[in-house]
Amino acid sequence: MVRQDLVKKTASGKVFDVFNVVLMIILSFFFIYPFWQQLVMSLNDGIDAQRGNLYFWPRVFTLNNYDYIFKTKGMLDALFWSLARVIVGTVTQLVCTGFLAYLTSVKFFTLHAWLRKMFVLTMYIGGGMIPVYLWFQQLGLLESFTVYWLPGVLSAYGMMIIGAYMDGLSDSIAESARIDGAREVTIYFRVVAPMCKPVFAALAVMTAVGHWNSWFDVMLYNASGSYDTLQMLLRDILIESNKLAELMKDSTAGSDAVKGQAARITTQTMRAATTMVVTVPIVCVYPFFQKYFVKGISIGAVKG
C-alpha cells in the first residue's frame, strides 16, 4: 500500500499532488533542455544560428558541423586518447584494486586490516596538488600517457566497496581451493572475482565515466597537448579562441569544398557539436548503468 493512502484525502492534499507533479515536469525540463538546445544548435547551419532565437528545432538543418569537426586531426587524436584512457584506466584499476581488496579480505593474513587502514587514510589526507606535481615531474610522469592511469590503479574507494562485497561472501570455497594447493592469484581470478561481478560492474562504470570526464589532470600533467583528450579539446575551444582558428586552418589547406564548408561554421555551432560528441555517449549509457552507480554509492556510504 502506498503511504499516502493511509491518510484521509483532503482538498489541499490533492492540490499539493498536482503542484508536485507539475513541479517535477518543470524540473525535468530544466535538466534536459540545456542538452537539447545544444543538440539543436549543433544540427543548425552556423551562419543562420547567429540570427538567434534557436530554441526547440533546427531552422536550417545540416550535419556540416559534425562532418567538419571529424575532419580535423585534433578531434580524432583526442577521441583516441579519451578511449585509450577509459579502457586502460578502467581495466587496470579493476584488476589491481580488486586484488588489493582481496588481500584485505583474507582474514588470516597478518596485514589485511593494516592494508585497509593504510588505503583508507589516503582518502582523508594527501600531499595536495603541488607536491604531487613536483614528484610526478621527478618521476618523469609528466608528458606521458602513463600519468592518466598509473596513479589511479589502486583506489581506496574502490577497495572499500569491493572489500565490503567480498566480506559478505562465504570463504569456504576459497579455503577449499587453498587446501587443494591453489595459488592466491588463481583463487582471486578464478574463484573470488567471478563472484564479485555486480560490484566490479558498479566500479567499472564509475571509473570509466570518471576517466571520460576528467580534464584537469590533462591540463596539469600533459600541458604540451600531445595527449589531449576530448574534454581538453572542448575546454580549449571554450577558453582559447585561437584553438578554433587553429582547427579551422587545418582544413583550409584542403579542397575548395572543405573551405566552403568551413565558411558556414561558427564558434558557436562548432562548440555545440563538440559538446554533443562528448555528451552523447554518456547520455546513451547512463540510464542503463545508473543502478550500478546507485548501488556503489550506497555501499560506499554505509562503509565510509
Add this chain to the structure above:
Amino acid sequence: MKGKSASGGNVLSRRFNRFNKEKELWFWSIFAIAWWVVFFLVPLYGVTYSFFNYVPGRPLTWDRFVWFDNFAAFFQMREAPLVIRNTLVIGGLNMTIGFIAPIILALLFDELKSMKFKKVVQTVSYLPYFVSWVVVASILNSFLSSEGVISEVLVSLGLMDKPVSFLTVGPYFWPVLITASIWKGIGWSTILYMSAIAGIDQELYEAGAVDGLGRWGMVKYITIPSILPTIVLLFIMGIGNILNTGYEVNLLLGQPTTRDYWEVIDTYVYRYGIQLGRQSFAIAVGLMKSVIGLIMVFVTNSVAKKIAGLRLF
C-alpha cells in the same frame, strides 16, 4: 596466551609456519605498499617544502629553511582577503542552499504516488551529474553570452533592455556558480536521502496515521527525524570539503576581468604553484587549507555529538 609458555623455538617455528602460509599474500602486498609509498607517502612528505625556500633544480638544504615565512607571506598578499572571501562565500552557499536543496527534492520525490513517474523523474535528474564540468561550462557559456538563450528570453519578455554577457560581469559569478552546482548535483545528492527514506519502518507511518497525522505531519514528525542521522553525516562530510569548492568551474568560466569574484584557494594554489612557479608558497597555502578543513571536520563532529548525539566517527 599459549605462545608465552612455549619455548622460543616453538614461537619461531609457528611464526615461520604462519609466514609460509601467507608468503604469497606478503609478496603481492609489497606491490600495494610500494604504490602507497610512491603515490601517497612521498607527496605527503612533499608538504615539508612549504617550510623551505624551494628552487627547482637546487637541492633542499637547511640554509633554505625559512620557518613559517611562506605561510605569513600569504596574508601579506594583496589578493589574500579576496581569495579567502570568495572561498568562504562559495563554500558557504554550497553548504546552505546547495545542502538544503537535495533534501527538499528528496522529500518531494517521496511524495510522488506513481512509482513509474518517480523513477523517470529521478533518472532524468541524475543526467547532469554524469557530464563533465567542461560540458557544463560550455553550455553555460553558450546560454549566458550576449547572444545566448537567457539574454534573448529576458529581453523578449521585457525584463532587460539589452542583451548582457553575464560571464563578463563579476558579481554574477556567485549566483551562476551556485545555480550550476545545484543543477549538476541535486539529483545525485538525493540518492542517499532516498535510500534513508526507503529504510524507514512502514509501521511508523501506520502508527502516525492512527494518531491522526496528516501528510505534512508525517514528513515533519516521521520522515525528517528518521533521516536526520544521514543529514548530519553528510553535513559533517560537507564541512570538511567547504574549502575545496568549485575550482573546476572557476578555472573554466573565470575570466581575468572577473578574477576578484572567482579566485578561490584551489585556483590560487594552481596559479602560483604551476603557472607562476612559486612552489613553496603554493604548498604552504594548500597546506593551510587542508589543515583548516580537517580541524573543521573535528569541530563539527564534536558539536554534532553534543547537541544531537550524532557523529561521523
